[in-house]
Structure formats: C-alpha cells, structure tokens
Amino acid sequence: MTMTIANSLDDVLSGLANGARPIAGGTDLVVGSRQGKGALPDHLIAIDRVHELATIDVGDAGTRIGSGVTHATLMTNPTVVDSFTAIADAAALVGSPATRNVGTIGGNVMNGSPAMDTGAPLVVLNARAELRTLESTRLVHLDELWVGPGRTSAQKNELCTALVIPQQPESSGSAYVRLEYRRTMEIAIVGAAAAITLDDGIIRSAHVALTAVAPTILTVEGLAPLIGKPVDETTLATVAELASEQAAPISDLRASERYRRQMIGVMASRAVDAAARRAGGETLSVPVNRALGVGAQS
Amino acid sequence: MSNTTGPSAVTLNVNGVPYPIVINTDRTLSTVIRNEIGLTGTKEGCDDCECGACMVLLDGRPINSCSYLAAQAQGREITTVEGLASQDDLSPLQRNILAAGGVQCGFCTPGMLMSATALLNENPSPTKEEVRIGLSGNLCRCTGYARILDSVIQTSVEIN
Structure with a gap:
C-alpha cells in the first residue's frame, strides 16, 4: 500500500490516471474499511493539501464550491450561509466537530450514500458536479452522477473537483431538515431539503429532495400545484403527501419502512416551511434543525 | 509530491518534536502515536470515530486519530494531551x-x-x-x- 501526498491538482489527476484512489478526510474511507465495506485501496493519493480544491468562488456561471471544502467551512462561509443555506444546515449536522474539520463536500457527494446530508440540498439548488481528468472536464447533474447506494457514474480516473451551483433568483430561500435520534455522530433517519422562490408571498418555484428514503437522493415530482399558492397548511400538506407517496424507503436497524414513509412527509413540509420563511427574509439560524427545535433535543 | 511505499519512512511532528518512524501506510494515527511514538495519553475507545477518546489536534483542529491515516499526517503539526502541560505546570x-x-x-x-x-x-x-x-x-x-x-x-x- 502507498500514500502519495499531492500538492497540486495535476499531481492528483496523474495519480488517478495511474490507478490511485483519492483520500481527503478519510472519514468514510478509513472507517468503512474497518467496518468491512471494502479494503483500503492499494494506492492512495491525499488531496487535502491541494489549495485549488478548497476554495469557494462566486462567478458568472454560478458559485463553485471546491470538492475539498470541509463541512466546518461550509457551515460558516458567508456565501454558503447566505445564498445556499440548506447546504450550511446539512454541513452543520454532519458527525462532530472532528468529522466536520476533515470531512469534505466532495467526499460526501462521491461516497454516494443515500443518507448523505449535503446531497438533497445540492439537488434542490440544481448543483452539478465538476469531474476532471488530465484531459477533460465535464459537468454532471447529480441525478446522473448517483446510480445506486455507494455508486456513481464517475470513471475511476475522474476526480470530483467542485460542485457548481447556479445563482438563485431574488426572494429565494433553502433549508435542510433531518430526523435524528441524537444530535451528534448521527446519520439521517430521513431528511428533506427544499428551495423556494417567492413572489410577494406566493410560491414562484419549489424544489424538494429527500434523503435516506431511496437508493439515491430522491427528487420530489409533481410540485406544480404549489406554484401560485401561498405557503400555508394546504400547500404544506400537499408537499407531505407527495413526499410520503414517492418515498421508497427500506427497513433497517435505524427505522422501519413505515416510520420512514410517515416521517419523510413531516420533514419535507418542515423544509418547505423553513425555506419559504428564509425566502421571505426571516433569519433562521444554521442548522435549522436547532432553530426550529426539529430533531433530537439536548 | 512525496510518494511512500509501505512500510515506509515518515516523520511525524508531535508536540513540536519530529519523530522519524517506519510504518505501513494503513496504520492509523492513534496506533502510531501510542505504539511507535510511545505517547499513550491518546486513547482508543470505540476505534470507530464515535467516542472521541482518540482526539488529537492536527494543525490546531481536533480530529479522530483512530480514523486518520498516520502517513497522511506528514508535514502537519500534531498535538496530543502530552503537549498541553508546560514542564510541571498543567494548562x-x-x-x-x-x-x-x-x-x-x-x-x-x-x-x-x-x-x-x-x-x-x-x-x-x-x-x-x-x-x-x-x-x-x-x-x-x-x-x-x-x-x-x-x-x-x-x-x-x-x-x-
């Protein structure tokens, strides 16, 4: 087994071309290897010192969040907190301070867990993953990237270098709400993200995505009836119903299929409510779970 | 860029002291701190990133050393509990x-x-x-x- 510490993106891409696998914080890879999810790769290339992967840049094409940006940065970065709040909500719920210090958004996305916390926020914000090799760069929609639990459509020699998020319209807000049994080192029982744009209190656009209720992050379809309506009990009930109907959860040691299906509706309607309140100019602190008293209490 | 083939020679900076050691690449930082460097203040509890007994600082920020590969910590400043006191004075x-x-x-x-x-x-x-x-x-x-x-x-x- 070898470990190469990369100092530049070219180092990483050359390493991948030669069969090495990337490691950032190792919070999934190292723990997973010990839990029998698969041996550590023979050749690792550490990507955590590559500066160009760890930046957040606002440009004409949208905001580019480097894949090496840690959860600790995501939950406090002003651009993320102000414009893509659901991502900050999610990052603030990941693991513990120690996990958030080294765990990265690229690792979360490319690990491909259906329970990943940053996944649903990225989907509702219409993010794309930037995948690079030595020769090529492509942008992939996340629903084409995730093909199953722990599986992506990325080639072995491709590195996720960034998540690219389009600028959101005026009067937009987003939120991520997670059902949890405890506040730390928790994995989503279920979770929901929403991005809402309002026009004078009326819903102009609505996107909702669900965590841990399908083999991959699930986009809720059929939200058109919400457009032109206010955010009230009726619209929130519609969201809850659609989310519960479309969810395809499993039963495992964390929750039964039936409980997950019930709760995903509750989480989805809370996410829409919180996103709409933010879109309307209300400040709800990050993570919104704590601000609203959702999830486990201390 | 440094390439190491395990077992390989690495130098870890722990509490301001450089420790040259030879380790396999799959060794975690907590086992190396305890068994190669001999600083046993860092504990291994769950060995699964849950309990925090293995917490050390990497460039000043806490990480779970049970789930961090030692070879990846080259060139970083590692602080363990032994590094908190100065001489005989507790922090x-x-x-x-x-x-x-x-x-x-x-x-x-x-x-x-x-x-x-x-x-x-x-x-x-x-x-x-x-x-x-x-x-x-x-x-x-x-x-x-x-x-x-x-x-x-x-x-x-x-x-x-």
Whole structure:
C-alpha cells in the first residue's frame, strides 16, 4: 500500500490516471474499511493539501464550491450561509466537530450514500458536479452522477473537483431538515431539503429532495400545484403527501419502512416551511434543525 | 509530491518534536502515536470515530486519530494531551477539570481536553451551548458532563 501526498491538482489527476484512489478526510474511507465495506485501496493519493480544491468562488456561471471544502467551512462561509443555506444546515449536522474539520463536500457527494446530508440540498439548488481528468472536464447533474447506494457514474480516473451551483433568483430561500435520534455522530433517519422562490408571498418555484428514503437522493415530482399558492397548511400538506407517496424507503436497524414513509412527509413540509420563511427574509439560524427545535433535543 | 511505499519512512511532528518512524501506510494515527511514538495519553475507545477518546489536534483542529491515516499526517503539526502541560505546570484547562471533579475514570479526559483546548483557542468566550457543540464528539460515561462543561466555562472566564 502507498500514500502519495499531492500538492497540486495535476499531481492528483496523474495519480488517478495511474490507478490511485483519492483520500481527503478519510472519514468514510478509513472507517468503512474497518467496518468491512471494502479494503483500503492499494494506492492512495491525499488531496487535502491541494489549495485549488478548497476554495469557494462566486462567478458568472454560478458559485463553485471546491470538492475539498470541509463541512466546518461550509457551515460558516458567508456565501454558503447566505445564498445556499440548506447546504450550511446539512454541513452543520454532519458527525462532530472532528468529522466536520476533515470531512469534505466532495467526499460526501462521491461516497454516494443515500443518507448523505449535503446531497438533497445540492439537488434542490440544481448543483452539478465538476469531474476532471488530465484531459477533460465535464459537468454532471447529480441525478446522473448517483446510480445506486455507494455508486456513481464517475470513471475511476475522474476526480470530483467542485460542485457548481447556479445563482438563485431574488426572494429565494433553502433549508435542510433531518430526523435524528441524537444530535451528534448521527446519520439521517430521513431528511428533506427544499428551495423556494417567492413572489410577494406566493410560491414562484419549489424544489424538494429527500434523503435516506431511496437508493439515491430522491427528487420530489409533481410540485406544480404549489406554484401560485401561498405557503400555508394546504400547500404544506400537499408537499407531505407527495413526499410520503414517492418515498421508497427500506427497513433497517435505524427505522422501519413505515416510520420512514410517515416521517419523510413531516420533514419535507418542515423544509418547505423553513425555506419559504428564509425566502421571505426571516433569519433562521444554521442548522435549522436547532432553530426550529426539529430533531433530537439536548 | 512525496510518494511512500509501505512500510515506509515518515516523520511525524508531535508536540513540536519530529519523530522519524517506519510504518505501513494503513496504520492509523492513534496506533502510531501510542505504539511507535510511545505517547499513550491518546486513547482508543470505540476505534470507530464515535467516542472521541482518540482526539488529537492536527494543525490546531481536533480530529479522530483512530480514523486518520498516520502517513497522511506528514508535514502537519500534531498535538496530543502530552503537549498541553508546560514542564510541571498543567494548562489552566487541565487544572480546572481536576478542580471541578470533571475526571472520574479518566479515559475520556485526554480527548475532552483536546476538543476543549481547540474550542477555547478558536473562541475564548464560548457560550454553554457552544461548549456543548465543541465537546459533542466526546463521550463520557462517568461524569454526566456537567463538571466538564463547568471547567471549560471556568477556564474561559480565567483567560479573558
């Protein structure tokens, strides 16, 4: 087994071309290897010192969040907190301070867990993953990237270098709400993200995505009836119903299929409510779970 | 770019001292700190990134050393609980956790100290909630946490 510490993106891409696998914080890879999810790769290339992967840049094409940006940065970065709040909500719920210090958004996305916390926020914000090799760069929609639990459509020699998020319209807000049994080192029982744009209190656009209720992050379809309506009990009930109907959860040691299906509706309607309140100019602190008293209490 | 083939020679900087060692690449930082470098203050509890007994600082920020590959820590500054005291003087936090009765069996204490030290370095005046969040990756099965929290707050009062 070898470990190469990369100092530049070219180092990483050359390493991948030669069969090495990337490691950032190792919070999934190292723990997973010990839990029998698969041996550590023979050749690792550490990507955590590559500066160009760890930046957040606002440009004409949208905001580019480097894949090496840690959860600790995501939950406090002003651009993320102000414009893509659901991502900050999610990052603030990941693991513990120690996990958030080294765990990265690229690792979360490319690990491909259906329970990943940053996944649903990225989907509702219409993010794309930037995948690079030595020769090529492509942008992939996340629903084409995730093909199953722990599986992506990325080639072995491709590195996720960034998540690219389009600028959101005026009067937009987003939120991520997670059902949890405890506040730390928790994995989503279920979770929901929403991005809402309002026009004078009326819903102009609505996107909702669900965590841990399908083999991959699930986009809720059929939200058109919400457009032109206010955010009230009726619209929130519609969201809850659609989310519960479309969810395809499993039963495992964390929750039964039936409980997950019930709760995903509750989480989805809370996410829409919180996103709409933010879109309307209300400040709800990050993570919104704590601000609203959702999830486990201390 | 450095390429190491295991077992390979690496140098780890722990508490300001460079330790040249030969290790396999799959070794975790906690096993290397304890078994190769011989600093046994860092504990292995769950060995699964859950309990925080293995907490060390990497360039000043807490990480779970049980789940971090030692070879990846080359060129970084590692701080363990042995690095908190100066000569015979305990750090203010160490004194306060003892005085408050925040130590019973003591197994979680090194990890608690590392998380709390990093918190106070970054935020010298944390609220009680901020201390709770700062220590949220550290489990204690003896004290019920209250006295540990008190000792962190007491230290923040003293250093301000």
